[in-house]
Amino acid sequence: MRARLFMAAVLLAASLVGLTVATAAPAAAVGCWGDYCSGQDPESTGCSADAYTLAADESYGTGAYVELRWSPTCKTEWARVPRNNWPGGDSLGVIQSTGYSQGYSNQNAYYVWSKMIYSPKLCVYAWWRDYSSPGTLWDYAQTSCV
Numbered sequence: 001m002r003a004r005l006f007m008a009a010v011l012l013a014a015s016l017v018g019l020t021v022a023t024a025a026p027a028a029a030v031g032c033w034g035d036y037c038s039g040q041d042p043e044s045t046g047c048s049a050d051a052y053t054l055a056a057d058e059s060y061g062t063g064a065y066v067e068l069r070w071s072p073t074c075k076t077e078w079a080r081v082p083r084n085n086w087p088g089g090d091s092l093g094v095i096q097s098t099g100y101s102q103g104y105s106n107q108n109a110y111y112v113w114s115k116m117i118y119s120p121k122l123c124v125y126a127w128w129r130d131y132s133s134p135g136t137l138w139d140y141a142q143t144s145c146v
Contacts, residue, residue, distance in 0.1 A: 030074055037076045038118045041105045047074035047116060055126070055143035066092060066128035066141045069113070076116035077146075078102070079126035086112045092128040097145060 031045035042048040048071065055068040064085035069078050079092045086107065093103040093114045102115035117124055123145035130139040 032074065034075070035118045037074045037116050038100075039102060039115050042069070042071065042074075042076065042078050042113060042116050043106060043108075045074070045116075047071040047076055049073070054146045057126075057141040057143045059128070059130070059139045059141040061139035062130070064128070064130070064139065064141065066126050066143060068094070068124065068126040068143045068146055070146075071116075074116065074118070075120040076118050077124040077126075078105070078116045079114040079128065080111050081113075081128050083107060083110050083112055085128075085130075090128065090130050092126070094124050094126050097123045 030047055032040050032047070037045060037047060040047075042051065048069070050073050051069045051071045053067045054070045054077070056065050058065045062085070064081065067080045069080050070076070077094055079094050081090075081092055091103065092112065093101055094117050095101040096117050096119050100117065102117050105113055105115040107113070114126070125143050125145040127142040128140065129137060131137060
């Protein structure tokens with residue numbers, strides 16, 4: 001009798017564990033994978049959902065900064081600057097150690113960001129340039145190559 005009760009308890013516990021595993025939330029879906037993410041917008045693809053800042057650099061003139069963002073899910077990097085540091089004549093982007101680069105993608109009320117580069121192994125750096133007038137560099141920032 002004890003053996004049957006023990007066996008019933010084990011089976012019940014195993015089935016509850018199975019239900020817990022079966023109902024676990026799936027990983028966040030993204031709209032690209034691998035090198036197909038290069039040149040895509042990190043916000044619209046969902047790659048920004050798990051992103052964090054790998055490196056940042058503050059400019060020398062205004063205190064503005066640029067961030068190098070990384071998505072572990074998409075294995076991509078992109079540049080991001082605060083929207084209040086974006087007067088409109090600026091440029092930003094990311095450059096891979098091979099020379100491959102991507103520039104401006106989009107903005108919202110808080111940030112301006114570049115398109116992504118798929119780069120799980122090669123280093124990438126982010127840059128931002130502020131031009132006070134066409135052709136006149138006013139301020140800049142550039143992260144280390146990570």
